[in-house]
Structure formats: structure tokens, C-alpha cells
Amino acid sequence: MTDHYAVIGNPIAHSKSPLIHAEFARQTMQDMAYTAILAPLDGFAAAVKKFQAEGGKGLNVTVPFKQEAWKLASRLTERARLAEAANTLKFEEDGTILGDNTDGAGLTRDIAENRGIPIAGKRVLLMGAGGAARGVLLPLLLQKPGELAIANRTPEKALVLERHFAAYGPLEGGDYARLAKRQFDIVINATSSSLSDQLPPLPEGVFAAGSLAYDMMYGKGLTPFLQFARQNGAAHLADGFGMLVEQAAESFFLWRGVRPQTSAVIAKLKQL
Ligand code: ATR
Numbered sequence: 001m002t003d004h005y006a007v008i009g010n011p012i013a014h015s016k017s018p019l020i021h022a023e024f025a026r027q028t029m030q031d032m033a034y035t036a037i038l039a040p041l042d043g044f045a046a047a048v049k050k051f052q053a054e055g056g057k058g059l060n061v062t063v064p065f066k067q068e069a070w071k072l073a074s075r076l077t078e079r080a081r082l083a084e085a086a087n088t089l090k091f092e093e094d095g096t097i098l099g100d101n102t103d104g105a106g107l108t109r110d111i112a113e114n115r116g117i118p119i120a121g122k123r124v125l126l127m128g129a130g131g132a133a134r135g136v137l138l139p140l141l142l143q144k145p146g147e148l149a150i151a152n153r154t155p156e157k158a159l160v161l162e163r164h165f166a167a168y169g170p171l172e173g174g175d176y177a178r179l180a181k182r183q184f185d186i187v188i189n190a191t192s193s194s195l196s197d198q199l200p201p202l203p204e205g206v207f208a209a210g211s212l213a214y215d216m217m218y219g220k221g222l223t224p225f226l227q228f229a230r231q232n233g234a235a236h237l238a239d240g241f242g243m244l245v246e247q248a249a250e251s252f253f254l255w256r257g258v259r260p261q262t263s264a265v266i267a268k269l270k271q272l
Helices: 017-028 044-053 066-072 078-083 103-114 131-142 155-168 224-231 241-256 263-271
Strands: 003-009 032-038 058-061 088-091 097-100 123-127 147-151 171-174 184-189 207-215 236-238
Touching (some): 003 044, 017 032, 017 241, 044 066, 066 097, 066 131, 078 097, 078 155, 088 241, 103 131, 103 207, 123 131, 131 147, 155 171, 207 224, 224 236, 241 263
Parallel strands (some): 123 147, 123 184, 207 236
Antiparallel strands (some): 058 088, 088 097
């Protein structure tokens, strides 16, 4: 019998998830269907319950519902609990809902496995302190970076994250100005600046020799952040396509117990 999954959000038409999961299902020969659901802004919980009642097995959750999904889940993985957001729901046989957040695992897998850049021992800078940053912090810290700095325009929000995740590794939050004269091996843009073609106020000297600049945004080409990184000595530039496919693979694994191959799917998405 075909198992049903979907991605739910608002808007949803732009989502690449149906294409990615169709590729995964074909490749791993899983009997499943994966569609997209547009939920009304005030109708997320009702749409989830309807999908579950119709026999759906799981959902990916995207903007703006990740926090609502977190609240709706009966149980949470530790990474979802700390992220305070869920991008994956799994409907268990007993009717309960497991909430997970696979974004951070997607990011760290793309950096460490696909690009072969270990995070352990590295000086890591994470820009932004919104939902996107919060979603990746625990998996980043579990990779045991030498240090992890969070920079945000509104420094108080970075300090809140510092306190929230302090037990999990060497973490410090604050503004951008404090980064002057410091260098990092991995600089990750988790702000929404690339959406509006803006550049976070990053000092020029932050890119260490051989460093990686990673923009979690995808489909925007060379963003202002990636251009700035290239001009200021970053050795490797990455957009968010790898993370997008890897977070999907992690959800697929949670649902199906099978880990799909991702490299061909990443290449295909970049071509489109
Ligand atoms: P998301 O869920 O994508 O993280 P969000 O919660 O609205 O969205 O957070 C947006 C993040 O991008 C915030 O950290 C925001 O900084 P502030 O908290 O200071 O507003 C950051 N951001 C957005 N535009 C930015 C820009 N042009 N430069 C630097 N940071 C920016």
C-alpha cells in the first residue's frame, strides 16, 4: 500500500520538497506518494489532523508553521525541543505525533560530509538569531567546534541563544562590531538578509585562510554575503541547496529508515 507524505506551508507552490522526495522514493524503491498542502494561516492544526485522519504517515513543515508544529507534536526529539521548531512530523501507529527538526543535521552533513570540511575544532561564526539560526545550533555544537560565535544586529537575541544553548558547547553571542580583528574558519549566514539582497554588517577581516562561507539561502546565486566573502578571502563558497536536500534526506530517514543518496539530487536542483 502506498504511504502518503506531504510538505505543508503557506505559501507552498515554490517548495522543492515534492521533487526531492520523489527522487528519494524512486531511488530507494519506497512505495510512497509526496504532495504539497497549502494550509490557511489560521488552519495549520486542522490541516495536519485532516491529513493524519486520512492515513498520512508524515509531514514536512515549512514557513510559517514550524513553531506551531513544535507545539502540536506529542513528543519531540532533543534537537527539535531545543530549536523550539519542528520541520518534520511523523505520525506513529498509536496516533501520537513525533516532532523533529532536521535542518541542523542537514547543514552539518552538507559541510562535513559533502564538502569534506570537518567542523570539529573549527572557529565557527553563525550570523542571525531568528528561527533559522536556532534550528541549527544544537547539531552545530554537537560537532564540537573549537568556538561558536553568534552575531546579530539585535545583540540581545544572540545573548538569549547563548543562554539557551550554553550547556552544549563553547558558545558566545553578541553584535557584529565585536568581531573586528577576529577570524573564523566557517562563517554561516542564517539571517534573512539574502532574501532582500542585503549584506549583514560583517567586518572585512573575519575570513581565515582556507575558510568556508555558507549561505543557508538557495536559488539566489551569488548573494551579497557570498560576494563579500569571495572578495575578502574565503576559500570555499556554498549556497543552501546542499542543506535543503540533506534536511529532506534526514526526514526521509526518520520516516522510512532508509538513507537516500543526495549528490545527484543536489546537482539536479542546482540545474533547474
Ligand atoms: P528566520 O526564521 O529566517 O531566521 P527571523 O526569525 O525573522 O527569520 O530572523 C531573521 C534574522 O535575520 C534575524 O536574526 C535578523 O536580525 P535582527 O534580529 O537583528 O532583526 C536577521 N537579519 C535580517 N536582515 C538582516 C540584515 N540585512 N543584516 C543582518 N541581519 C539581518
